Each structure stands twice: as C-alpha cells, then as structure tokens.
Amino acid sequence: MREAVATLRQELEGRGISRRDFVGFCSGVAALLGLPRSVSAQIAQALETKPKPVLVWLEFQDCAGNSESFLRASKPTAADIILDLLSVDYHETIMAAAGHQAEAALAGTIKANQGSYIVVVEGSIPTGAGGAYCTIGGKSALQIAREVCGGALAVISVGTCAAFGGLPAASPNPTGALGVGEAVPGIRTLINLPACPVNAENLTAVIAYFITFGKWPATDRLNRPLFAYGKTIHDACTRRAHFDAGQYVEQFGDAGHRVGYCLYKVGCKGPVTYQNCPNVQWNEGTNWPIGCGHPCIGCAEPYFWDRMTPFYAHLTGIPGFDAAADIDKIGLYATAAVAATFTAHGLVQLGRRTYDRRKQAGATAPPDPPSGPPAEPPDTTPAADAAQKGAAS
Amino acid sequence: MAAEAHGAHEGPLVPVYVWDLVVRLTHWAIVLSMLVLTVTGIDIARPFLHGASGTAGFITGYVRIVHFYAAMVFSLAVFARVVWMFLGPRRSGWRQFVPVTRRRQRDLIGTFLFYIMLRPAPPPAVGHNPLAGLTYVAVFGLYAVMILTGFALYSVSAYTSYMSMWQVLLPVFHGPQGARWLHHVVMWLLLGFGVHHFASALLTARVEKNGTFDSIFSGYKFLPRDRKPDDA
Ligand code: HEM
Ligand code: SF4
Helix, strand or coil, X not given: CCCCCCCHHXXXXXXXXXXXXXXHHHHHHHHHCCCCXXXXXXXXXXXXXXXXXXXXXXXXXXXXXXXXHHHCCCCCCHHHHHHHHCEEEEECCCXXXXXXXXXXXXXXXXXXXXXCCEEEEECEEECHHHHCCCEECCEXXXXXXXXXXXXXCEEEEEHHHHHHCCHHHCCCCCCCEXXXXXXXXXXXXXXXXXXXXXXXXXXXXXXXXXXXXXXXXXECCCCCEHHHXXXXXXXXXXXXXXXXXXXXXXXXXXXXXXXXCECHHHCCCXXXXXXXXXXXXXXXXXXXXXXXXXXXXXXXXXXXXXXXXXXXXCCXXXXXXXXXXXXXXXXXXXXXXXXXXXXXXXXXXXXXXXXXXXXXXXXXXXXCCCCCCCCCCCCCCHHHHHHHHHHHC | CHHHHHXXXXXXXXXXXXXXXXXXXXXXXXXXXXXXXXXXXXXXXXXXXXXXXXXXXXXXXHHHHHHHHHHHHHHHHHHHHHHHHHHCCHHHCHHHCCCCCHHHHHHHHHHHHHHCXXXXXXCCCCXXXXXXXXXXXXXXXXXXXXXXXXXXXXXXXXXXXXXXXXXXXXXXXXXXXXXXXXXXXXXXXXXXXXXHHHHXXXXXXXXXXXXXXXXXXXXXXXECCCCCCCCC
C-alpha cells in the first residue's frame, strides 16, 4: 500500500477543501450510516491516519453512469475526498495510462496487493457466446472479473447492472448478462449498491465505514448495506402523509400534482423499492425524483426494467395481454362472464326440468310428477336405486 | 323449523346434519373477511376513497389497517378450517376434498357429466360432491397464495416486528412488486370463484332440491332416506 498517511490534509487543502469542510463531510457520513454524531471524530481520525486502501475500478457492460455520478459531484466534497482517501490504481475512464500500460498496471496492482485490494465493478457481465460480448485487451469480462475479484478483499458492485444485471439483463437478455455476484461465485465480501446510477454518497459511506472500523457494514439478503437499503422509499417519503390521507396525483400536471400530492396512482414504485433516496437525495441533496414530481421507477430493485414496467402504471400487465392492459378490467369482464355463464346454465337447466316434467305429466299422468333427482343407474345397488326412485318421486 | 318447511312437500326426504359448527363458522368468517379484504384491497390498489382535498384525513391509512385486521380473521379462519380437515368429523375431513377412493374418482366424472347436462342426475353425495371437493382444493391453494403474498407484502414494512420473518418469501415472488401482482391477480380468480360458488349453490339447491343452499346456514341437507353415509 502507498504511504499516504498524514498527507491527506495537505492533499485536501491543495484542492481547496478546508478542515471545516472535511469535518462536515465526516459528520455527514456518520449521519448517513445512522451513527451518532460523536462517531464523526472517529471517522475523521481514521481517514486522516489509516493507510489508503488500494482500489481497482472495473467497467463492463455499462454506460459509465456510475462513474459519472461519482465524478460529476457539483461540489468538491464526496468524490474529491473519496478519491483522496483511496489509491485508485485502475479506472479506465480517469486513469492516464492506456493500452498495454493500463493492463500492466492492473496486473501489477493485483499481484502486489493480493487479498487486500478493493474492487468496484460497474456494469454487468455477459456470459453468452463464451463471453465474447464484452472483451478488454483480448480477455472477456468474465475472465477479468474472475481474476480480479477472486483475489480481492471485497467487491463493491455499483449500479443495478453490476449488482443484478440491470438493463443489459432485461428480457430477452441477449448477451446472457449477469450481476457480479452471480457471474463470479465465491467472492469473499460482496457489497451490492444497486440504483441507476449508484448514489455516490452511499459508496463513499461504505468505504469510509470500512476505513474507520476495518469491517464492512451489515447487509441484507441481497448483499445491500442496511443503512442505505434497509427501508423502502415509501416508508421515508416526504409525500407519505398525502398517501395516507388519500390525496393523489391523478394525472401529471393536475392540481394535485402542482401541490405535491402522492404519486402512487401514476405508478410510483416507492412502496416496493428499498433505498435511502428520500433522506440522502441526489446531487448533494439538491433534489430527488419524487421531490420534483416524478414517480419512483424502482431502479434499485433487481430486474427493474422487466418487473417495474410500465413505469406509469401500478402493476405489470398479464402475460399474453397488451403490456398496458388493465388487470382490473380483465378481471371484471372475466367475473361477469362467469356470472353470465351460470345464469345461462341455470336457465337452461330449469327450462329443461320444466319441459321434462310437463312432457312426463302429459304422457303417463302420474298423480305427482317427479321432481327430485331421478333414478341413478350405474353406481348404486338396484335396491338402493329403487328406494331412491321411490323417495324422489 | 327448516326441516318441516322442506319435508312438507318433499315427502320422504330426511334432514341429514352435514356441516358441523366449525365448518359453518369458518365458512362465514372466510366469506365476510374476504368481502372486506376485496373492497379494501381494491382501494389499496387504485384508491377510490379519496381524502377531501385540503383536509388531512387518514383514509388510505385506515383502509390498510382494516385490510390487515380482516387479513388476520381470514388467515386464522383458513388455518382453522384446514386443521379441522384432520381433526373434525368425516364430512369436514380432507377426504371430502381429495378424491382418494375409487368411488369418488368415478363420481367425479359422473358429476361433471351431470353439470354439462350429459347425464340426467348427479351421482348421490351427502357432503361435497367429488367435483366440488376437488375445486375447493384449488380454492384453498389460492387462499394459501393470498396469505403468503399478503404476509410477504406486510413484511416489507415490518422492520422490527416478528412479521419481518416473512421477508424470506419475497424472492419467491420476484420481490415485493411480484408479490403485489400475484396478490392482485389471485384476488380476481377468487372473485370469479365466488360468483361461480354462489350461483351454483343456488342452482344446485333449485335443481337437486336438497337444501344445499340453506345447509351452510343450518347445517342440514335434505336427502333421500336411504342415502348411505358413505355416499360421501
Ligand atoms: C382473499 C383475501 C385477500 C384479498 C382479496 C386481498 C386483496 C388485496 C388487494 C387487491 C391488494 C392491493 C394489491 C395491489 O397493490 O395491487 C392488497 C394489498 C395488500 N394485502 Fe391483501 N388481500 C387478501 C388477503 C390478504 C392477507 C391474508 C394479507 C396478510 C397480511 C394481506 C395483506 C396485504 C398487504 C400487506 C397489502 C399491501 C398493502 C399496501 O401496499 O399498502 N392481504 N390486498
Ligand atoms: S410518492 Fe411514492 S413513495 Fe412517496 S408516498 Fe407516494 S407512493 Fe409512496
């Protein structure tokens, strides 16, 4: 590892980040992690004194949106600080080296830091056609991921593509794209930070947590850190009071939309999406989708492109029907059809009974026309049969 | 009482006690809770009970709470009924549902032929006829789907309560949105069944004249004196 100890302060100052900014950043991280304010001093101390972990950033089937989200932070806070916290030894988008040099840097880093470097993966890994859909320097993404992730201390999958396959894995998934966890089983520590793109603050917090405490934050069944994905958007939403009060946007641009009512009826997936958007927001807390009047599309959930669409409807359609078909209409018609069938069946049945009875009455004129279940030939004994006939008539 | 009313013009038909108290109580608990669950469920899916704009009501909030209480009644009633299939008297037992005997398997077809009017009379039955019994197996399966998807949906917001254990079900349903979809679609299947069930109960009562419709209130059906108890 590089000896970068104690120079962090100078580095930050060189970038115009004051001590005050830095402490503010640390308490922001503590708050995001749900830790008491007092911990921010511990975080600050750790960040200033502990050795920088070595980090390798891999990009596969992606749009570089996560890198963008991370690097284009409008204020020199999260990204700058985190870049100074880390020794980023390989990142195709931002590194100076290219071609063979870059490949050599990657190989060198892995070798020199076996078992102690951190990998951030952006983008999904195609497994179709022997991995031919995505190759870098003659190696498939799958090969690279196996080599690099295999010897890592931890792998952080940023964005829904790296975490769960994301857009490339959307039906019909032509490249056989998988998330990192699925494509490379047996990773020592896997942290998934889904969302489209990842929220840079969550990535920063995960790394700061690791540097401070020497371990990784607690995660759920899908390897998502609980501090960021422990609650649904709906359960922390600023519009939740409108949901409970039954005040909904019925149509974009209507009166309710203008005063900020709940977006449930225009397809909001906040109730089925785990992420801390309402608390952290985006672009240094400038705003977030629901805050500016757009329903949540559930971008942080696995397979959201298939499972959360249509984005502006409450539910997915029924297979075999038009994607926008209304389940409730289909259900209502089906229920009405059942009712109609039974009414018709009943009328026919009763009509036939009446007809039979009349005919029998005319033909043999017994004192009392049979009305109950008539003789039942095949499965009763003749005696019982006869008795039944008697009983019924 | 009811016996006289029917016996009067049916002559030798005799009342037979088929539905014990547990069967009738759970039946009606399921019907009533399902009605409440359906109305509140539709409002949860596409709210139509609106808060008057400008007032701070808690309408959807209350609707969800009513849904959850009705869900408790429903789940417990279904659970009790299933347990009763193994503990209760024979007419409530699971053999009424799953056609394990040769006889019931044969009557299954006979009943079907009767229903599609290819046979003049149904094979004799006392409790559920075999076809109805088999249908109820499917219906109980749908109940199970409703209960499991409902619990999974509930677990989404049950952060600290023991109900959060049902989160293990979420992946099975493709996440909460998948659970919601299934919960919604199966509601319509159950509504379709409900209409069918109500209509055929009326129809059977009219055509077979055996008091089937009233039996779920009183417990008695009116059957030919000789119909043996194992005409199950
Ligand atoms: C026959 C029984 C039931 C019917 C007809 C029914 C119907 C519905 C419907 C239509 C919805 C709305 C789904 C959507 O968002 O599109 C719903 C939501 C829900 N139901 Fe049920 N339900 C039943 C039983 C249950 C049970 C047993 C539970 C168990 C706890 C349950 C818990 C829930 C929950 C948690 C929600 C989501 C509420 C929300 O999103 O705020 N339901 N139900
Ligand atoms: S806007 Fe979406 S997340 Fe917010 S309360 Fe309404 S449904 Fe829930």
